[in-house]
Amino acid sequence: MENQKLNGNDLLAIGFEGKAIGAALQLLQTAYKGKTKEHTLALLKKVLDTPEQYREHPVLAPLAEELLVPAPAEPLALKPDQQAYAIWGAEGIEVRALNQMDIAMRLPVTRAGALMPDAHQGYGLPIGGVLATENAVIPYGVGVDIGCRMAMTLYDMPATFLEQNRERLKGLLVDNTRFGRATFQKPKEHAVIDRPEFRDIPILKGLKDRAFEQLGSSGGGNHFVEWGTVELADAQNEWGLAPGTYLALLSHSGSRGMGAAIAGHYTKLAMEGCMLPQEARHLAWLDLDTEAGQEYWLAMNLAGDYASACHQQIHERLAAAIGQQPLARIENHHNFAWKEKDAQGRELIVHRKGATPAGKGVLGIIPGSMTAPGFIVRGKGLSASLNSASHGAGRTMSRTKAKELISPEAVQQQLQQAGVDLIGSGLDEAPGAYKDIRKVMAFQQELVEVVALSYPRL
């Protein structure tokens, strides 16, 4: 009798919602008829609070199962108006990259952004995009190759050393680097492989063995290791080196399969929990207060340290091979997220996806192409750029288009003209596939000052 008065509104009042209301009302049609309303409501409240305890219950199990179904993620709307952001070298940036940045500036978590002069289309955030969010990290705002970076060591070089030792130096590169799917037969130990994250974070457990196998290797795509000469013009340089010409080893690579697997795993998680409109779906974020967000942050940092370890080993092997200690070392990553404070002292998550950190006095390396010079730069700390600069020249055409349009003969001629011995590369990395680095540097004069030029040789 009493239960005839118990209706959906009573269930809403104690916190039931959605399909669980129907499931509970259905139960009440057959069970608990002789019980008081108070008794039944108290029981239902207990099921609502701890449904896992009623999974096996003879009567309440169907309701418990309904309560245990995870609620579908709420679709999130983009803000109607995008926040303003600064662009350097806008005339050289493809429309698709601009459109992607416009969408990123409409995310509810976005607080600031900027676009670098080498920008081009990527997944979600464009390459060359910088995005500052509040308490949220976007796995595709970091990119697939987490922690991808540049590293350079400078060596004392008698004027004619490189020219007189081309074949020997080339041989040392072939012997001491690994590209594509090749790895070292016996990888060198490194402390990064013993990090506790590899056992504390489930996804990393399965990635440790391959990470060790790939340690010290470079991968593919635009990754390289090269000998070159550095023309150091700045007498007030950080290393106290005399202006002049130095032998330089320059490397570009990232976190190999490990970073790619982390990016894939957490992007999928983010997209499941953060439903965005189709045009923004790859910008799904993880809240840093959630377990997944904190895990990604730790895994991303480990991938960054792993990428750094690979460069360390590359440079260690080649320093040993030429029997010299480096005079100076420069390193910077350009696919990563950092916790940084803005001008108001507010902590933001700054994603740089193919952008060089350029805080005041911060050194970085911006490579040109296989024939064009790279630039060692010192950041000027411009806040409108979120303390960033480009991470290279930027592509003028897609990889597919480059393979179609560029002839091997044309590349040969460019290499010869620049005095570069190429050990190996695809046409998709040909100089013609990239913008003119000198123009790109001209666009970003207010972001960085040039410390030295680096000329690729072999």
Added chain:
DNA sequence: ATGTCC
């Protein structure tokens, strides 16, 4: 970018 599709 990526044992280049689980």
